[in-house]
Amino acid sequence: MSGLAKAAPALKPFTLALIQLGNIGANKTDNLKHAREMIHKAVTNHGEKKRPDLVVLPECFNSPYGVNHFPQYAEKIGYTPGQPFEPESSESESVRMLSAAAKELKTWLIGGSIPERDTTDDSKLYNTCTVYNPQGDLVAMHRKVHLFDIDIPGKITFKESETLTGGTTLNFFDTEFARIGLGICYDVRFPELAMIAARRGCQVVVYPGAFNLTTGPLHWELLQRSRANDNQVFVSMCSPARDMSAGYHAWGHSMVVDPIGKVLVEAGEGEEIVYADIDAQTMVETRKGIPVTTQRRFDVYADVSAEVLY
Numbered sequence: 192m193s194g195l196a197k198a199a200p201a202l203k204p205f206t207l208a209l210i211q212l213g214n215i216g217a218n219k220t221d222n223l224k225h226a227r228e229m230i231h232k233a234v235t236n237h238g239e240k241k242r243p244d245l246v247v248l249p250e251c252f253n254s255p256y257g258v259n260h261f262p263q264y265a266e267k268i269g270y271t272p273g274q275p276f277e278p279e280s281s282e283s284e285s286v287r288m289l290s291a292a293a294k295e296l297k298t299w300l301i302g303g304s305i306p307e308r309d310t311t312d313d314s315k316l317y318n319t320c321t322v323y324n325p326q327g328d329l330v331a332m333h334r335k336v337h338l339f340d341i342d343i344p345g346k347i348t349f350k351e352s353e354t355l356t357g358g359t360t361l362n363f364f365d366t367e368f369a370r371i372g373l374g375i376c377y378d379v380r381f382p383e384l385a386m387i388a389a390r391r392g393c394q395v396v397v398y399p400g401a402f403n404l405t406t407g408p409l410h411w412e413l414l415q416r417s418r419a420n421d422n423q424v425f426v427s428m429c430s431p432a433r434d435m436s437a438g439y440h441a442w443g444h445s446m447v448v449d450p451i452g453k454v455l456v457e458a459g460e461g462e463e464i465v466y467a468d469i470d471a472q473t474m475v476e477t478r479k480g481i482p483v484t485t486q487r488r489f490d491v492y493a494d495v496s497a498e499v500l501y
């Protein structure tokens with residue numbers, strides 16, 4: 192996890208915008224153009240809501256979601272944490288677009304995820320999220336750690352590991368209003384990731400995600416509320432819009448949950464931008480009223496966050 196030694200910034204009130212992106216088709220140029228328009232819309236056309244401080248795109252926003260598509264759409268990013276990096280010179284057209292949009296709109300941006308090709312080993316592909324500050328700098332990257340390999344007979348079989356490799360690091364980034372942990376979709380099913388993020392000071396954990404019509408109704412809300420309640424943090428997942436003509440039918444329902452486990456906002460199924468005001472006081476009151484964060488018994492069981500390898 193990068194930034195390990197630094198104290199987390201205090202959580203301050205801020206506004207989060209989730210872009211439940213539609214029209215993700217076969218043409219990458221069109222996908223990027225539409226995503227950029229929607230980022231612009233999220234920031235400039237927020238109506239009665241506050242101008243968002245942080246905008247989030249969904250999982251696999253530049254490509255159809257499917258293991259056979261990843262090799263064709265994968266881009267080399269060329270970012271190594273801690274090394275100098277100029278997004279405008281990246282080989283990745285998605286990275287160039289996301290950086291330019293964040294800079295133009297002066298917003299924090301979690302750029303959903305894209306299929307990534309390893310810079311040094313062409314055979315390795317990842318499902319990767321990149322994050323930009325309002326100056327357009329790429330400040331964090333997360334490669335989906337837990338690959339989506341499931342088989343529910345008669346319902347859905349999906350095997351990301353056929354073409355993807357899992358990431359090996361946990362990641363967060365600091366803004367002026369919060370420390371934010373990152374996961375991608377299936378990562379939400381593994382409580383350790385959110386638990387470690389929370390114990391490292393993250394007050395918010397964001398997962399670009401794309402559940403489906405089998406797992407969505409069962410687990411999408413349940414998992415977010417569980418991770419939020421377990422750790423008394425804000426949890427959010429941002430999905431693509433549902434498209435029944437696509438190969439993968441995304442659940443939609445992009446959501447923000449607060450530290451007491453209440454759903455603050457939930458999108459429908461189509462393309463939509465939803466906003467949530469993050470109120471730092473909710474976290475303070477939740478942790479004061481139900482003080483599990485200070486009642487843990489590490490004399491009885493281990494603190495998994497102490498065991499993380501970096």
Ligand SMILES: NC(=O)CC(=O)C(=O)O
Binds near residue numbers: 378
């Ligand atoms: N798409 C995913 O990574 C995960 C998912 O759909 C699920 O866990 O269900």
